[in-house]
Each structure stands twice: as C-alpha cells, then as structure tokens.
Amino acid sequence: MKIAVTVKETREQVDEWRRQGLSVGLVPTMGYLHEGHKSLITRAVSENDRVVVSVFVNPMQFGPSEDLESYPRDMDRDAALCEEAGAALIFHPEPSEMYHNGFSSYVDMDTLTGGLCGKSRPVHFRGVCTVVAKLFNIVVPDRAYFGQKDAQQLAVIRHMADDLSYGIEIKGCPIVREADGLARSSRNTYLGKEERQAALVLNKALSEGKKLIESGERDAVKIKDTVTGIINSEPMARIDYVEAVNWDSLEPVTDINGPVLVAVAVFIGKTRLIDNFIALED
Numbered sequence: 001m002k003i004a005v006t007v008k009e010t011r012e013q014v015d016e017w018r019r020q021g022l023s024v025g026l027v028p029t030m031g032y033l034h035e036g037h038k039s040l041i042t043r044a045v046s047e048n049d050r051v052v053v054s055v056f057v058n059p060m061q062f063g064p065s066e067d068l069e070s071y072p073r074d075m076d077r078d079a080a081l082c083e084e085a086g087a088a089l090i091f092h093p094e095p096s097e098m099y100h101n102g103f104s105s106y107v108d109m110d111t112l113t114g115g116l117c118g119k120s121r122p123v124h125f126r127g128v129c130t131v132v133a134k135l136f137n138i139v140v141p142d143r144a145y146f147g148q149k150d151a152q153q154l155a156v157i158r159h160m161a162d163d164l165s166y167g168i169e170i171k172g173c174p175i176v177r178e179a180d181g182l183a184r185s186s187r188n189t190y191l192g193k194e195e196r197q198a199a200l201v202l203n204k205a206l207s208e209g210k211k212l213i214e215s216g217e218r219d220a221v222k223i224k225d226t227v228t229g230i231i232n233s234e235p236m237a238r239i240d241y242v243e244a245v246n247w248d249s250l251e252p253v254t255d256i257n258g259p260v261l262v263a264v265a266v267f268i269g270k271t272r273l274i275d276n277f278i279a280l281e282d
C-alpha cells in the first residue's frame, strides 16, 4: 500500500491502474479510522480492483467555533487499518495541497442542506461538497463509499454526483456500532467515562422510535416526542435536533408513509454526536 501526499502522485497511480483496465473505489475520510470506516473500505475492496482511501481533515467543513484543531489524528494507526482492510493507496494531503493560495471556487447545494446538521452547521455542506468534488476529480473512481452514519451527507453527495453528472456510483453503507449500541465515531474519543455512558441514550431513544414505526405508528410527532423524551431523561444530554424527514427530499414529514430518516444531533457535554435510522425503505 502506498501513501501519496500530492494530487500528482495520486493521479499518476490511478492513471497506471486505468491503463491496466482496473476499477477504482474511493473511500473519503477524515482519518482516526475505526470499524465504521473499515466496513466501507472492506466493501470497496470487495467491489473494486483497487481502493483509494483519502485521509484529510477538511478545514472547509468546520465552522469557526468547531473542533478543527482538536480533531483526533493518528496516521500510523490509520495506515495500518487501511493496509489490513486491503486498500491500495492512501491519499493524505496537507490543506495547502487541496486549497492553494487564492482558492475561491466552491460546490454548494440549494436543496437538502438547510435542515438537520445544515441548520446548526451553516458552512458544513459547502465544505463537504467542495472537498468531495475535488476528490472525485482527483481520483475519478468508479464507485465511492459513504456511511449512513452521516445520512444527510450521503443524501447530499448522491444528489451532487447526479446534478454534476459525475458518473460515479455512490454506495451507502450501514452504521457500525459498538457492542453496547453507540455508533462508532472518531469524536467518541472526546467522551469521558460518564459521558460515554450517557451517550448510549442516542441509540436507546432511536431504537424506541424505530420500534414504534415497525409496530405501525405513522405519526411523526409521536415518534419525535418519544425520541426527545428519552434523550431528555439523560441529564448530560442537550438536544440540537430530533427530526423525521423524507429519506429522499430530507423535507420534514408529519405522516410517515414512505422511507423516512429519523435523525438526531445531541451534545453530550461539549461533544456533538449524531445518529439515525431509516425506516420503511424498500
């Protein structure tokens, strides 16, 4: 497995694979990799001849008061995990390699980004779309892999790939959890012992919401009230949002009569965690 730090090296390697007629999968990440990322890489390896994992903490998707500086990083461990999972190349650029002096072109989206995480993180999706567009242009993969953990991001990227005619298959992958149900996240490392315990309330609340839908409840307000009530029963939790939206348009729903995304963002202490489930998907 190679580690490339420049766009040029990455392009040269991918060009060589292309000349050999090999297919290429891309897994974009911010590093500090865990089993969730690994599941994406493993799937990509099973569906492509060569897999590129990008490891880049993208400054453009962080707001001014967010955790860009403290975001955890461990390249040695990441490289070992990628190698074990069968990746062929890690693209690990410095911010200056991705955003040269005078960088001023962006990819933004009018739909899908106003609610959920986009509401409290107003610059986030412009940063995500711009960096993913750049990664698509650098690697030109056949397929790209994204986790349902970041469900709004998955929807946004699908939409962007379609709008901008990338011709790249966008693959959504299920949420990987710890044994006790906590969704794996690089940010879980911020949690102290008591906070780690308190964080279980996200999955607990969502599981109850999911059960209600599975048993026939179709009133989105009731689902949201149940989820909200359970999260509020945890003193260390502060809700950013609890939403039920159409799993296509991401518009809020009142009656659930098709694929629905129930998503939450909750602060546990200073750490903002997200989790979700999708129900009634065919």
Ligand code: AMP
Binding pocket: 028, 029, 030, 031, 035, 036, 037, 039, 040, 145, 146, 147, 148, 149, 150, 173, 174, 175, 176, 177, 183, 184, 185, 186
């Ligand atoms: P990140 O490094 O947090 O930007 O995540 C990189 C990719 O891994 C994104 O597509 C995430 O949705 C995905 N991912 C992160 N955590 C998980 C998880 N627990 N299960 C599945 N995919 C995940």
